[in-house]
Amino acid sequence: MNIITDKVAVFILCIVFYLTNISDSKRIIPILIIIIISAAYSYFERFKLRTVAIAAFVVLTVYNPNYMYFLPLVAYDLFFDKEKWLWTALLIPIITNIRTFPLINTVWVFVFILITVFLKYRSVSLQKIKNKHTKLQDDSKEMALMLEIKNKELIEQQDNEINLATLNERNRIARDIHDNVGHMLSSSILQIGAILATAKDDTTKESLKSINTTLSNAMTSIRDSVHDLHEQSIDLYNEVRILVDKFTFCTVDLDYDVQSNPEKKLKYCFITVIKEALSNVIKHSNATKVSIILREHPALYQLVIQDNGTKPDRENSVGIGLTNIKDRVAAFNGNVNIMADKGFRIFISISKENKNGV
Numbered sequence: 001m002n003i004i005t006d007k008v009a010v011f012i013l014c015i016v017f018y019l020t021n022i023s024d025s026k027r028i029i030p031i032l033i034i035i036i037i038s039a040a041y042s043y044f045e046r047f048k049l050r051t052v053a054i055a056a057f058v059v060l061t062v063y064n065p066n067y068m069y070f071l072p073l074v075a076y077d078l079f080f081d082k083e084k085w086l087w088t089a090l091l092i093p094i095i096t097n098i099r100t101f102p103l104i105n106t107v108w109v110f111v112f113i114l115i116t117v118f119l120k121y122r123s124v125s126l127q128k129i130k131n132k133h134t135k136l137q138d139d140s141k142e143m144a145l146m147l148e149i150k151n152k153e154l155i156e157q158q159d160n161e162i163n164l165a166t167l168n169e170r171n172r173i174a175r176d177i178h179d180n181v182g183h184m185l186s187s188s189i190l191q192i193g194a195i196l197a198t199a200k201d202d203t204t205k206e207s208l209k210s211i212n213t214t215l216s217n218a219m220t221s222i223r224d225s226v227h228d229l230h231e232q233s234i235d236l237y238n239e240v241r242i243l244v245d246k247f248t249f250c251t252v253d254l255d256y257d258v259q260s261n262p263e264k265k266l267k268y269c270f271i272t273v274i275k276e277a278l279s280n281v282i283k284h285s286n287a288t289k290v291s292i293i294l295r296e297h298p299a300l301y302q303l304v305i306q307d308n309g310t311k312p313d314r315e316n317s318v319g320i321g322l323t324n325i326k327d328r329v330a331a332f333n334g335n336v337n338i339m340a341d342k343g344f345r346i347f348i349s350i351s352k353e354n355k356n357g358v
Helices: 002-019 028-043 047-063 065-078 084-096 103-198 202-232 236-246 264-284 314-318 320-330
Strands: 251-257 289-296 300-307 335-339 344-351
Touching: 002 028, 002 065, 002 103, 028 047, 028 065, 047 065, 047 084, 065 084, 065 103, 084 103, 103 202, 236 251, 236 264, 236 289, 264 289, 264 300, 264 320, 264 344, 320 335, 320 344
Parallel strands: 251 289
Antiparallel strands: 289 300, 300 344, 335 344
8 A cells, every 4th residue: 555655646747747848749658657557567467567567668768758757657666676677777768868868857857766765665664564463373373263262172181180089089989888878788697697596685686687688788889889980980081992902803983072071871872873883894895994972962962983894784794783882762752774885884873861771
C-alpha cells in the first residue's frame, strides 16, 4: 500500500512538472503512455515483459525528450529491483537528451529522482519490517498452538499416570487384605473349629459357633471386597495393550480412545472378544496386518477388529470362536456385524445404558 501511495505522489509530481513546461495540444498522449508503461511494469512479474516496458520507455525518450519529465516515475520502479543492471537504463535518456533538454529541468529531474529513491527505500524498509512482524506473529501463534497441544498431552499423560497409580494402589490394598487379614481370619476360623471339636460344654459351643459364624461372614465380606477392588483396578487399555504386544502372528495397529472407566463386566467382554478375535486370526487367516479400534462415543462403545486375510469362507470356518463373541456381546444387548469381503471385519457396538452382561 505504501508503494502505491508513493507512485501516485511521484506521478502527480511528474505531471505537474510536465504540464508546467509543455504546452503542446497533444501533451495528454505521453501521460497516457507513461501510465500504461508504469502499470505494465508493476503488473508483470516475468522479467522479459518488464524489460520490454522499460525498453519502450527508453525508446520513446530518445525520440521525444518530453518523456524525460516522467523519468522519476520510472526510476521509482527500477530502484531496488532484483535486476540491478536495469538501473543503467536510466542513463540512456539522460545522455541522449543532454543537449536538447533544458539544463534546469535536468537538474530538477535529478532532484526528483533522489526524492523517489528516498521514498522507495522508505517503503521497501517498511514492507520488510511489516513482513518480519507478520512472520513473528505467525511464529508466535504457531508456538502458542504447539505449547497448547503439548500442555494438553502432558495433562492427559498426567491423568493416565494418576489413574494407573490409583489402580496399582487398589491392587496393592487388595493383595494386603488377602494376604494378611484374610489369612488371619482363616486361621481364626480353623482354630475355633478345632476348639469346637474338643469343647464339651454346650454354652461354650454355642458361643464358639456364634463367633465362627461372625468370622465366616467377615471372611466372605472381605473376599468380596478384595474381588471388587481387583476388578475395579483392571485398566482396559493396559490389558488390551498386553494382548497386542504378545500377538506375534502379524502386525497389529491399536486405536484406543476410551476416556471413561467401563464397568468390570464390559471390560472383561472387550478383553475376551479381542483375545478370541486374535486367536481366530492365527487359526483361520493368512493376514499380515490386524487393526483394532476401541472407541467411546456419547451413547455407546465401539469395537472394530479387522484383518487383511484373503482366505475364503472365513465366517464359516471360525466356528465356536465367533459364536462365543456373539454370545458375549448379546449379553449386553449389543450388535455384532461381520463382513468377510476385503479381509475379515468384526464390528461391535454396545450401548452405555445397558447394565447387563455375564
